[in-house]
Each structure stands twice: as C-alpha cells, then as structure tokens.
Amino acid sequence: MLIRDTLEGYGIVSRLFHWLMAIAIFGMFALGLWMVRLDYYSPYYNAAPNFHRDLGMLLLLALVVRWLWRAANPKPVSDDLTPAERKISNVVHWGFYVLLLVLMVSGYLISTQDGESIDVFGWFSVPSIFRMPGLEDRAGYIHRLFAYAVIALAVVHTLAALKHHFIDKDDVLGRMWSGPKARPKSKEDNSQ
C-alpha cells in the first residue's frame, strides 16, 4: 500500500485525510445546525457545542497537516480532465483550503474571544490569542456564512466527481477511493 502520493494516484494518507475530513465536515455542519437550536434544558445544550469546538480544533490541525502533506507530495496528474476542468478543479480544491481555514479560525474566535481557552477532549488546550469585544458576533456571522459556503463547494465537488464516475466513466473518483492503479505506462503514453 502506497503511503505517499505519486503522479499516478493518491497514497493512503491523502485518501484517509480526504474521506475522514469529508465525513467530519458534513457531520460538523449537521451538528452545528442542530446544536444552535437546542433548548436550554436539553442534556446536549453544553455537550454538543463542546464536542463541536473540540473536534473543530482537531480538524484545524488536520487541515494544516493535510496542506503540508499536499505540499510535500507530487500532485497526481489529471489527464482525464479537460484544461478547463483542470482549472476549475484547482479553484475548488484550493477553495476548500481557504474556506475551511476561515471557517475553523472563525469558530475558534467565537469561543476564545473573551480569553477562554479550548480544552480539546481533555488532551490539550488551545489558548486564546486574540481578544476584541464584540468579535464573537462578527466571527459567528462569518462562521455561519463560511459553513454554508463549504457545503456548497462540497456539493459542487461531489456532483463533479459523480459526473466523472457515471457520465465520463473515468477514474477521477476511483483513484481517491483506491490507490494508484498499476497502469502508469499507458497513462504516460496517453499524455504524450
């Protein structure tokens, strides 16, 4: 099993990052929508936001490590794509990094604006580094806005992947699911 990415496909680390974060992001979106509507007397009134915060901090860490991993690995060639598709997919992929970063940092600011730190599942604590009265409102607005933006982008990304899989019948979705196929030779021939 390949750990690193190659020109032919994604290694296990990238694929795990992709699918685990995909599940976490959709889960966090649903959790976020649900938890802000909880009644004060709900047993989850405190627990749900705490879990959301803690997991959010882990996801922020994961996002940074994932980006470093991306930067340290070769990018698999996408010769299944037309030049226009390649451009758009590039924008979408980088869009995810930017939107997720803003989303998670804004979430962090909501919780730490008044000097409180975030105790991540009791494992470690993320201190407050930025204080500004009223920031929690602005950060909350940004957090909501970017949460919807991330999900909108994820829907576009999913539809594109399904289109490639079922309509174009190429390997764009397949290679994110299973590792590089043993056909590097023919790929190279195609690209020339």
Place this chain on the structure above:
Amino acid sequence: MKAGMTALAVALFASVGSPSAMAADYVIDTTNAHASITFKVSHLGFSWIIGRFDKFSGTFSYDDKNPDASKVNVEIDTTSVDTNLALRDKHLRAADLLDTDMFPTAKFESTAVKSTDGNKATITGNLTLHGVTKEITIDAEHVGGGKDPWGGYRDGFTGTTKITLADYGILRNLGPATKDVELILNIEGVRK
C-alpha cells in the same frame, strides 16, 4: 451698564433664591461610570446571574423640595449587554432573546413620580424593550446629593424593579425559575 446691572441682579437672585426652588436638570454620569444598569436573573432556580448594560445615557430633573415633579429619561444600548461570558452575551444579543439587530435600543421614560416616605419614591414610566412598550414601576430612593469636590453638583439614586420577559415578547424558554428579571439601577447625575 444698566443692562449689565439687571443681568447681575438676575444672576444674584437666581443664585440666592433658586437652589432647590425649581427642578434642576442633570446628566447621568456615564462618562465616569457613576451609574449602572444591572440585572439579576435566576439560573435554574439555583443561583443568580448578574449582568449589566455597559452603554446607556440619560438625563433627569430633580427638585429636592418637590420630588414628585422629577422626571427621568434613559436610553440603553442593548448590544452592550455584559454577563462576563462572551458566548452567553452573544446568545443574549441573538434573535431568540434581546434580538439587538432588530432592537438595538431600550428606553425608559418616566410618567409620574410619587414620594412615599422620606427619601423614597415610586417612579412610574414606560419601558420599551424588544420593541414592546409597557408601563413599569420602579421603587427608588434618593441616596444623596450635594456639591462634589470638583466644582459640580450631584444627586444620586438607586432603584429596583422587576419585569417579565414574556411581557416584552422574549419567549425563549429558560426554565420556570427564569421568567422574570430584576433590574437594579444606580444613577448619579451631574447638574447641567
């Protein structure tokens, strides 16, 4: 010269004859925070949470010989709600509680003052909160007054009243013990 003499005479008469002969106007000393609008609300019936509105302004007129002619006007910036926890304050400002985007100011205008005994009085007036105006009665007390050490003249009051959140259309369920809010007002004014 004659006009000057008349002005002097008027000034002398005013300074000798007028102290407390007619109501004087005061500005509530929010600049140096010798006034506060605090509230007390039950947490689950187990304890009291104390909060306050950090920003407000107002004026009053007061005549110690005829306190029943007194008047008071206060305008409160509801976005300045402060319970010493940014996340809770964010929620207090949100649409299901104070809804400060829609209702950024609350207002109190007295309609009648009635002395009870000694330095005590009941102040009746209209409180506008969350877009709803209702009559309330404040139990007030004149704490003290006189020349301050810096050339001004001050009078100070304290008062309490109780409001029911549902009366003002604030319908969020915070539990059976948390239907009412006690307001504790401390007002010091500087004579204009």
